[in-house]
Amino acid sequence: MSVELKASVRDRVGKGAARELRRNGLVPAVIYGDKKAPLAISVSYKDTFRKIHDGGFLSHVIEIDVDGEKHRVIPKDYQLEPVRDFLVHVDFLRIGKNTTLTVEVPVNFINEEKSPGLKKGGVLNIVRHAVEVSCPAESIPENLVVDLAGVEVGDSIHISAVTLPKGVTPTITDRDFTIATIAAPSALRSSEGGASDEEAETGEGEE
Numbered sequence: 188m189s190v191e192l193k194a195s196v197r198d199r200v201g202k203g204a205a206r207e208l209r210r211n212g213l214v215p216a217v218i219y220g221d222k223k224a225p226l227a228i229s230v231s232y233k234d235t236f237r238k239i240h241d242g243g244f245l246s247h248v249i250e251i252d253v254d255g256e257k258h259r260v261i262p263k264d265y266q267l268e269p270v271r272d273f274l275v276h277v278d279f280l281r282i283g284k285n286t287t288l289t290v291e292v293p294v295n296f297i298n299e300e301k302s303p304g305l306k307k308g309g310v311l312n313i314v315r316h317a318v319e320v321s322c323p324a325e326s327i328p329e330n331l332v333v334d335l336a337g338v339e340v341g342d343s344i345h346i347s348a349v350t351l352p353k354g355v356t357p358t359i360t361d362r363d364f365t366i367a368t369i370a371a372p373s374a375l376r377s378s379e380g381g382a383s384d385e386e387a388e389t390g391e392g393e394e
Contacts, residue, residue, distance in 0.1 A: 191249035192234060197227040205276070214274050218251065218258055221281035228253055236274050239265060246290040248282055248324050261288060261324065286324040289358060291317040293330045294366060301336035308372035309340040314365045318346065322355040333366055343368045 197204070197215060205215045213229040214236075230251070238244050244262050251258045260279035268275050282288075294316055299305055318331055331349050338344065345363045357364075 191238075192230050192251045194228040194230045194251050194253045196254060197229050200227055209273075214277060216277040216279060218253075218260055218279045218281060221283040221286075223281060226253065226258075230277065232274060235277060239274070243293065243329070246292060246327055248327060251279065259324075261290075282324045287321060288324050288327065289319060289321050290327055291319050292328050293317045294333055295330040296333045296335055296367070298334050298336040302338045302369065304338050304340040304342060304369035305335065307340055309369040310372070311335070312368045312370045314367055318349075318366070319358045320351070320355050321358055322352070326352060326354055328352050328355060338369055340369050340371050 194216070197208075200215070208215055208229050209232065212232050214232045216228050216230050216235075217225050218228060219225040228251070244265070246261075248259060248261050251260055258279075259282040261282055262277060263280045264278040266275040266277075267273065294313070296311065296313075299311065302309075305311060320328075320331075322328070328351075331351070333344055333349060335344075344366045346357055346359075346366060347363045349366065351357075
């Protein structure tokens, strides 16, 4: 695995030390977990901020080189200053051998041009842009692919229609939850129509 981030051990903590780090183009962070003591570090502000905005930051296992010592981690959280939107702090979780993680994986829709329902003017109503899954740290999928080929107006696409990689399972196991629906064009919708599939699923649109 190639080194994704370089870091240095922090000798000082606190607000004053954090401000000094940011003035020097660094951001405070901590590595914790795997039954080891937390390690206070500083990482490049520019490199870390870019990785966050590239997408998928919280679902990628990376390697951090801390003064020559390698740590396999997954980002668990980061804080942004609410007004100016600059990066304040990052939390990294150590990845041990045979670690299983719970992560959110984005959903990718393909073959929209092959959907009869969309060709007729139907609207793709995405209920879940991401799905929370449990999976081995070594095999976190980049995305879950939903094939829209052959999907008609009124159809619902459930998690059972998605081919999941080996070892990857949804954290919701008590129902075949909805990923998306193909809604009728507004001109064809009946004001007396029943509840949509996503509304029928308790809380689906609000999760």
